[in-house]
C-alpha cells in the first residue's frame with residue numbers, strides 16, 4: 001500500500017500502462033489510478049485540497065453501503081463536475097465533504113487533516129432545496145448576518161433586492177431564496193464550495209446569473225468547487241473535469 005493509501009506513484013504509473021494494454025480495461029481500476037496520480041500532483045504542487053479517502057458510509061447498520069471505499073478529491077482553484085443517476089450517493093458525498101455527516105470508515109481530509117470542528121467550516125455546501133437550508137423563523141437579514149459581515153456588492157451581483165432582506169424564507173420564490181443560500185456560502189470565504197444540484201429547479205436566467213457569480217468568485221478567490229448535476233452540458237461548460245460516480 002502506498003503513501004496515499006491507494007497506490008504508490010510507481011504502482012499507479014505501471015498500473016496505468018498495464019491497464020492501457022488490456023482490451024476492455026476496468027473503469028473502476030482506471031478511476032483509482034487517476035485519483036492516485038491526482039493525489040501526487042496536488043501534494044507535489046503544495047496546493048490546498050479536499051478529499052474523501054477510502055470512505056464507506058451507510059445511514060443505518062442494516063442498510064447497504066451508500067458509498068464503499070470511495071475516493072474523490074478536488075484541489076484549490078479547480079471546478080469538478082460530479083455526475084451519477086439518482087440514488088447513487090451524490091448528496092451523501094456532498095454532506096460528508098462539508099462535514100454534515102461522518103464516514104463510517106475512511107476519512108474526509110482538508111490538506112491531509114480532518115475538517116476543523118470549530119468556527120465556520122472552510123467547506124461550504126449549497127443544497128438543492130434552499131427552503132430546507134434556511135431557518136423559516138428568521139428574516140433573511142438575520143440569516144445572512146449569521147455568516148459574517150454582509151457584503152453589499154455580493155448581494156447586488158446576485159440580484160438580491162434590499163427589500164427581500166426583511167422577509168421570511170416563505171415569502172420568496174425558490175430562485176430568490178437560492179440566491180441567499182449562494183450569498184451565505186460565499187460570504188464566509190470558503191476554500192471549497194460544494195454545489196448539490198443547486199440550479200435544477202431554477203429558470204435559465206437565474207441559473208446563468210448564479211453560476212456566473214459562483215465562477216467569478218471561485219476564480220477571484222482560488223476556491224475549489226464541486227458541481228453536482230444531472231446536466232452534463234452544464235458540467236462540461238463550467239468544469240475543468242467531470243467525475244462519473246458510476247465508475248468509482
Ligand SMILES: Nc1ncnc2c1ncn2[C@@H]1O[C@H](COP(=O)(O)OP(=O)(O)O)[C@@H](O)[C@H]1O
Pocket residue numbers: 059060066084085086087088089090091092093
Ligand atoms: N437520511 C437517510 N436515511 C436513509 N437512507 C438515506 C437517507 N438519505 C439518503 N438515503 C439513501 O441513500 C442513497 C443515496 O442517496 P443520495 O445521497 O440522496 O443520492 P443522490 O443524491 O445521488 O440521489 C439512496 O438509496 C437513499 O435512499
Ligand SMILES: [Mg+2]
Pocket residue numbers: 090091092197
Ligand atoms: Mg441528491
